[in-house]
Amino acid sequence: NHSFGTKTWTSPTSQEISNVGRTPLPFPQPLDREMFTASDFDSDTFLANRRHVTLDELKKELTAHLKSLKSELVEMINRDYASFIDLSTNLKGVDKVIEEVARPLGKMREEVQGVRTTLQGVIDSLESQLSHRASIREKKAALQLLINIHESVRKVENLLLISGDNASATASGDKSGSNVKQIERVAIEYNQMQYLVNRGKDLPFVENIDWRITRIKDTLRINLSSALRLALLTIKDQSST
Incomplete structure (x- = not known):
């Protein structure tokens, strides 16, 4: 011990000198099977944990673990x-068992395929019948429309006193023009006829009777003109008297 003024300096002991510069070294876990089979095993982490072990020692450790x-x-x-x-020994008869199981399965597969084919045929037949029925319904609707158009045209012609079934036939005078109620009835039937004709405008039948529809329009225009003239004359006569 040495004194410096009021302070005393004590020499370090040999134990303290031997501890100077020492750092605790990590002790890696011993190798076991679970370490390598773990789901989170990482080779880099494994080597990092053994960075204080020399390569020769690590090789010996791994070799011993392998043995x-x-x-x-x-x-x-x-x-x-x-x-x-x-x-x-037990696997000797497996092939035969598999073959015995596969045989009925193959037959069953053929039967299932046959049933599927039959069902598909039934489905195709039903679809064909449904399509045929839809076609029949469309044709019936078109036929009914043709009948309605024919009846409507004939009714308007009768109301307008149009006779004859050819384009040269004309209305018989303008008697219908003098009857207001008759004109109203003709107008109602004419509107109904126009509605039906517009529905069947793409049908060949409508194209074939187009001349009759034109004749109806011309006759109706003549009758309306006659009715208007008669109305004006009546008003004029009443005002003069």
Whole structure:
């Protein structure tokens, strides 16, 4: 010990000198099987945990672990040798069993395919019948429309006193023009006829009777003109008297 003024300096002991510069080294876990089979095993982490171990020591450690695993495998085979032998023996009749199972399965597959083919045929037949019925309904609707158009045109012609079935036939005078109620009835039937004709405008029948429709329009225009003239004359006569 040495004194410097009021302070005393004590020499370090040999134990304290030996501890200077020492740092605790990590001790890696011993190798085991679970370490390598773990789902989170990472080779970089494994080597980092053994960075203080030399490569030779690490190689020896891994080699020893490999020998240990081989020994365990041999012991397992020796312990369960009879089971391994029985396994190969039991597999001898597997092919025959598989063949026996596959035969009815193949037959069943053919039957299922046959049923599917039959069902598909039934479905195709139903679809064909439904399509045929839809076509019949459309044709019936078109036929009914033709009948309605024909009846409507004939009714208007009768109201307008149009006779004859050719384009040269004309209305018989303008008697209908003098009857107001008759004109109203003709107007109603004419509107109905126009509605039906517009519905069937793409039908050949409507094109064939177009001349009759034109004749109706011309006759109706003449009758309306006559009715208007008569109305004006009546008003004039009444005002003069």
